[in-house]
Amino acid sequence: MRVVLERSNLLKSLNHVHRVVERRNTIPILSNVMLATEGSSLELKATDLDLEITEATAAQVEQAGGTTVPAHLLYEIVRKLPDGAEVMLRTDDDGNSMSVVAGRSNFRLQCLPQSDFPQLTAGSFSHFFRMDSAALKRLIDKTQFAISTEETRYYLNGIYLHAVEVDGKLKLRAVATDGHRLARAEMDAPTGTEGMPGIIIPRKTVSELQKLVDTPDVVVTTELSDTKIRFTIGGVVLTSKLIDGTFPDYQRVIPIGNDKRLMIDRESFARAVDRVSTVSSERGRAVKISIADALVTLTVNNPDSGSATEELAADYSADPMEIGFNAKYLLDVAAQLSGENARFMLADAGSPTLIHDTTDDDTLYVLMPMRV
Structure with a gap:
């Protein structure tokens, strides 16, 4: 095999396929990427036996053929070549090694035969x-x-x-x-x-x-x-x-009877949760949320390091209640919301809470409470 292609095209394709390859493999060929000519392009393929990715990139094919070489090593080599370089990939006559040539740089990589590369047979699609x-x-x-x-x-x-x-x-x-x-x-x-x-x-x-x-x-x-x-x-x-x-x-697990409605500014809420959770322990990242008329109080208590509280204005008119959540989970959900406000639908301290995005009716989030 002998092909010449743009470094940027090769790097883009390698960037897609090399991520599938596990760093540690008991089967040596699974550490490799398969390179094979296909008409006027070079096809790259990688697999971990559960997932397979294939991409073809434009190339000047001077001699058809195929081989497999270490995926992460080839990616690092091509990544470090200068922008705009032309890369030649050339297998030796014995097929045991492949040269990567760009300008004055010349690398020689060990190969394994293309015929040994596993194929993920897909069967018929329904x-x-x-x-x-x-x-x-x-x-x-x-x-x-x-x-x-x-x-x-x-x-x-x-x-x-x-x-x-x-x-x-x-x-x-x-x-x-x-x-x-x-x-x-x-x-x-x-x-x-x-x-x-x-x-x-x-x-x-x-x-x-x-x-x-x-x-x-x-x-x-x-x-x-x-x-x-x-x-x-x-x-x-x-x-x-x-x-x-x-x-x-x-x-x-999606509750239907939650009738206590809390509307709160999404960004202010996320920042406040992030601030008070600074003092929480890594194991129990619980934030207690106390809700009363138009006011939400966030509290974190950590016996080892101290405590934190912060108050926020909110739209709430139901009975006062206290509920605890994992701070990370609250922040993860808040990061998905696109509306200015977050809408919480609550039942009681022991029941799951519904969180809605006020600008996206096609999404829904449920959070289980924590004991605080």
Whole structure:
């Protein structure tokens, strides 16, 4: 194989694919990126056996062929080459090494054969739909923070994506929860989602997808099979296994009888929570919220370091109450809200609280209280 391409094109593609490669691997070839010529382009592919990413980039192909080389090493080399450089990738006759040549720089990397590189077979896809990258990015951004990192509850380690009928209209809904908080976002369902099964997209796939949909005005094609999902975003194809589990009935934890309404300035509230939580301990980041007529008092007590209180004006006319929340969870939710005010719907100190974005009816957040 002998190809010449722009350093910027190669770096952009490597930046997309090398992130999938785990730093430590018991299978040596999984540390590598596959490089293969395809017509007048170079195809790059990386996998961790659960997730596979492929991207083709324009190249001058002088001799067709393919090989695999260490992904992170190649990325670092290309990243450190000067802007505007032309890069030549050339495999030796024996196929055991590949030269990376740019100007006076010459690197030689050990190769493993392309034929040994694992392929993530996708099978046949039963559902196919398209959506704008901005719409998909919104669904991910609004829910991703609530994904559980607890490996024993593996079915919560991702975003649950499913089609649901709301007031006679079909919606595509994303839900994530870790048992302490829940985030739900939805949009009008694209054509092709009718009858799609509910799927759980793994946390790592969500994280990679979030980076790929940063470019606005790009159409994302989504394909679904029983066990896999494939996203095509421009020249990038991301194929992932789905989490094989049943997502819990999240509707049961969304309260419907919360009648105490608290309206508060979102930014002022977030800053005040951040300030008072400075004295909280790392283990118990509880903030006590005391609500009375038009006034909210935030209190944090830490026996080891001290205490903090702050008062905020608010719109509240129900019975006075006290409730505690994890400060980090409050800040995470506040960061997702886009409206000037946050609307809390409360019941009592021991029941889940609903948080609404006043400018976005398609999102909803639930927070479980803490004892304080």
